[in-house]
Amino acid sequence: MHLQVSSVCKTFGHGAKAKLVLDRVSFDLHAGEFLALVGSSGSGKSTVMRLIAGLDRPSAGTITIDGQPVRGPGSDRGMVFQKYSLYPWLTAAQNVAFGMELQRRPRLEIRERTAYFLEVVGLADAARKLPRELSGGMQQRIAIARALAAEPRVLLLDEPFGALDIQIRESMQEFLHQLWRQTGLTALLITHDLEEALLLANRVHIMAPNPGRIVRSVDVDLDRSNMAHLRVSPGFLELREELAQSLRGLEPALSR
Template identity: 50%
Template structure:
């Protein structure tokens, strides 16, 4: 289980202009605290800065102003305490499934026997045991994302950061991946920060949903999800789920209207 608290304080991001285009304010001053073991989803219209915020937490981008800490340690660069899974398939095509999962372990210098044991464990947890020696090009989209998830988890990060990881998958595969992620989270209680456009996905997975405004993004609302775990897909048919969906949809529709003018 994760043990460290993420604190985002007054974080902004302005992208410099080019040519005749002026600078773009992507993220207004943002404060966010994510407690150990929380599963927090971030919702918002396209271009609202949610992925920018996630990249800043990952250390892949730098804020224009503000501070980020993980248990009081400043975040200034990528690190093994944060595991990232992107929407696009980001596996190394020249490495097998097992080698992709072991990548971070090799970089940390773990002994080969320990690497193999960890890789075997996550191959089993993600249903990829029979595909250890396959190349990424031989996998379906869902299997590639399972590999990416296993690679991130194998490093045992404090926080798992997911940027619309299932957005490119078909509906059935997406739902199966949601159930797999939730099963892993319920077992390990890693801290998760999950960016998505899908309201159903946010409610099904998270115990708290952050709603962001249209650009320049700011946190407009924080909505607790009082649905108990473990969660089955049938929770989506309940009145409680429907009420949460209606509330979040109203928040998002208001921001989408602003975004399209």
């Protein structure tokens, strides 16, 4: 799998109201990598995601997967959003099965894979529960299980933990890291949280607004075997602070 975003521009509106929202955004994502896009509100992160998902088209530039241009949504890309996007009238298991049913997989295979992915996200016991009976963190784990069960080649995560409180958020970050290590998934994470990006990604692209663009890219090579320890280790804090300064320097003074 090779996702290639090349010199992508996006303009919304026309004529005098035209606004350049993405300015020549380029990056690559290869199988097994975990990439993060970090930036303040309005830097165009979700727009990049929607273009990769095929929900919208670039105004210029190209997005390809293994050399094939993205022309619309497809099950090769699994999506998880900030807002819990589970179907409230379906049980956890039915939600996980949903994408596979759209793919018209055999019933037995759907049943087995549903059980497997509920197990992977640690929620086998919640199979028959409705979303409203589950905590926010559990709902996001179901959403991730649903996306993974459809065997996407890349998992696209747009602020997946943004609505969760800090403790649950931290345990979800550990969960996602373990999942990545165990399943070898390929992921693109969008977040405004620099710490989250550095804890999870092999490579982080920092975006700035007006117009949205990548202003800095860093390879991140950290020992993540003990994430709680890593969060407070001097090297990590130093890296985070250094990058935070470059992020702050890019924002208008009033935005914080």
